Amino acid sequence: MTTISLSHLTFGYDGQGDLLFDDASFDLDTSWRLGLVGRNGRGKTTLLKLLQGKLPYQGRLTVPVPLNYFPQPIEDEDQLTLYAMQAISEAEQWQLERELNLLAVDPDVLWRPYASLSGGEQTKVRLALLFTDTTHFALIDEPTNHLDAASRAKVAAYLKLKQGFIVVSHDRHFLDAVCDHTLAIDKRKISLTQGNYSVYEAAKKQQDAAELAENAKLKKDIGRLRETAAEKGRWAATREKDKYGDPHKRGSGAIGDTGFIGARAARVMQKRKNLEHRMDKAIDDKSHLLQNIEEVAPLTIATQPDHHEVYLSVSELTLAYDGKPLFEPLSFDLHRGERLAIVGPNGSGKSSLMAALLGQFTGEVQGTVVLKSSVTISQVRQLYPDNRGLLKDFAANRQLDLEAFLNNLRKLGLERNAFATPIEQLSMGQQKKVELAKSLATPANLLIWDEPVNYLDLFNQDQLTASILAYQPTMLFVEHDQDFIAKTATRVVPLKPLNR
Structure with missing residues (x-):
């Protein structure tokens, strides 16, 4: 058995406040399929970099096996795929x-330019490259982004054939299918669970529920102890006055048995101190609770329903490049309050359809698209290179409600240092949160979102789902995450590709 060992590992980025890893210790068996x-922002990709020796740290880190990392940087994407991989x-x-x-990929893709491959094909080729080397331990960082459901299932089946890797993913079904151990970087600790994501999630929910129950009990006990201690303190103070008598009556000799009163008051004061000691212990016990429970506040959506019953009508629509149709003729209506999911395999034309609905498709269009003229749209795009500059300026340039925009970013968990960092310098996950928060803060009748949960962690996905169900916006979206579709969509429209 080969073991990767971390002992008292401490690491944080300069100028970014809290440490990502503070005296962390754990061991990882290289035969595990570890999720x-x-x-x-918790440090998943950072941990992979630390394992590769790319960052300085304090503590001890033992990696007795050579490592390979996915996704590999491609030097020349215009080369034939075979040569790009061999480079x-x-x-x-x-x-x-x-x-x-x-x-289940046709090897002929090796003889096509790498840049011409679909996102799913590029992912699979790089995964294939990763596992051509059987002497290295694989670190796999988010392989499911942009993969359709069928491709995710194929990649999951492929990884189950492999022994020994670490995979980062925000797809719970994928993690359940692939992993036999789970390493979770939680809010205040790192936990290692034998089992897949669902096993970890069930254990965490049980622990959270137990801590919440204990916290409620201690909170009640502290309140009761505080009130009892206060009552005894008031009684002792009153008896202390009795010991010397009422100053207005001293002249008449109205002084009690000072010895008896003093002794009784002392006993009450000791009881009060005992209560305060118990209360301090309860408060100390309480301070160790709830530190690892995630706080996920609801997002706000600036939805503005329109008076029309039907927002969008699509009739016998086909899209084509160079005379080659992408999918079978498509017809549907989008009614007010509906949340319509467009689904289909990679390359079937989903993003092209979104572009056509917005009047931005550059190929050939047949059929009709009728969008009511009064309907206003808010988008989440797959690519957003124009999102640049500081957040405050970004919001001003797009006439966003700054408070609503920044509040949603905070609720999405954008780190404090990111608020003073130009958007183009943020991580892909952080940039996705900016794009999403922009859409949420844009007053609109209709949300058109292209793969909204890509790069979002599972807590953010649940947070977004809950907010959609609360606000009930009219939506049309493309997504591959089956859990998100099942929970949010009121109707599913499949694209049937013609080029497969």
Whole structure:
């Protein structure tokens, strides 16, 4: 058995406040299929970098195996895929073909330019490259982004054939299918669970429930002890006056048995001190609770329902490039209050459809798209290179309610240092939160969202789901996450591709 060992590991980025890892210690067996989970910004990718020796740290870190990392940087995306892969590795063609066959990918993709592959094909090719090297331990960082449900299932089945890796993902179904151990970077501790994500989640919910119950009991006890101690303090103070008598009556000799009164008052004061000691202990016990419970506040959505019953009508719509249709003719109406999910495999034309609905498609269009002229739209896009500059200026340039915009970012868990960092310098997860918060703060009748939960952690996904169900906005969205679709969509429209 080979073990990766971390002992008293301490690390934090300069100028970013709290430490990401503070005296962390744990061991990882390299035969495990380990899921690495945690909220955005908690240090998952940082941990992978530490394992690779890319960052300085305090403590001891023992990695007795060579490591390979996904996603690998591609040096020249215009090369044929085979040559692009061989430029960054020593993989043989037959090795790549073997792994691609296991992933149910036609090996002919090796003879196409890498840049021409779909996002899903690029992901699978790089995963195939990762596992051509059987001597290295694999670190896999978010392989499911942009993959359709069928591709996620194929990648999960592929990884189950492999022994020994660490995978970061925000797809709970994928983690359940793949992992036999889970390492969670929680709010105040790192926990290692034998089992998949659902096993970890059930254990955490049980622990959280127990802590909440204990916290409620201690809170009640502290209140009762505080009131009892106060009553005894008031009684002792009154008896202390009795010991010397009422100063207005001293001249008449109205002085009590000072010895008896004093002794009784002393006993009451001691009881009060005992109560205060018990109260201090209860408060100390309480201080150790709830530190690891995630606080996920509801988001606000600036939805503004329109008076029309039907917002959007699509009739016999087909889209094509160079005369090649992307999908079968499509017809649907979007009614006020509906949340319509567009689903289909990678490359079926979902993003092209979104562009066509917004009048931005550059290919050939047949059929009709009728959007009511009074309907206003708020978008979440897959790509947002124009999101730049400081958050305050970004909001001003887009006429956003600054308070609503920043409040949603805080609720989404954007780290404090990010508020003073230009958007283009933020991580992909942080940039996604900016794009989402922008849409949430934009007054609109209709939300058109393209893969809204990509890069969002599981807590943010649940947070977004809860807010959608609370506000009931009219939506049309593309998404591959089956859990999000099942919980939020009122209707599903499948795209049936013609090029497959």
